[in-house]
Amino acid sequence: MNPSPRDEAVLAVVACIPRGRLVSYGDIAAMLPDWACTPRQVAAALSRYGGGVPWWRVVQSAGTLAPQVAQDATAHLRAEGVEVSGRRVALTTLRWQPGAQELQAMVPGADRPDR
């Protein structure tokens, strides 16, 4: 099975998350309005094709790690300097928010002002 355009868009964004920074599934979904992207779709895309991107930088909106992958994620995050207490991380302070400009650069047509 090949990644759908939406999956590609999700992967492109995740691949651009700076080391040591975090984003939530919902954040990514909000960045891709034209892909009918929902938090669940983001999770699904990472689940299938996340092997090549830093998927551990994507956490739940509450700043907790997804239970299924919490252990791996914790190891990766700590390795790059992110503090993890239990299943929680400081999403509010480490959240990464790319500007519309950066968004355009990583995913063509991600943000459309004219509509």
Added chain:
DNA sequence: AAGCTGACTCGCT
């Protein structure tokens, strides 16, 4: 076609 599932969220308690 109908039903289930899931690396999610949000509003309420």
Added chain:
DNA sequence: GAGCGAGCCAGCT
């Protein structure tokens, strides 16, 4: 903050 229920929607059986 933690627990619960309901909503969500593409993909699979």
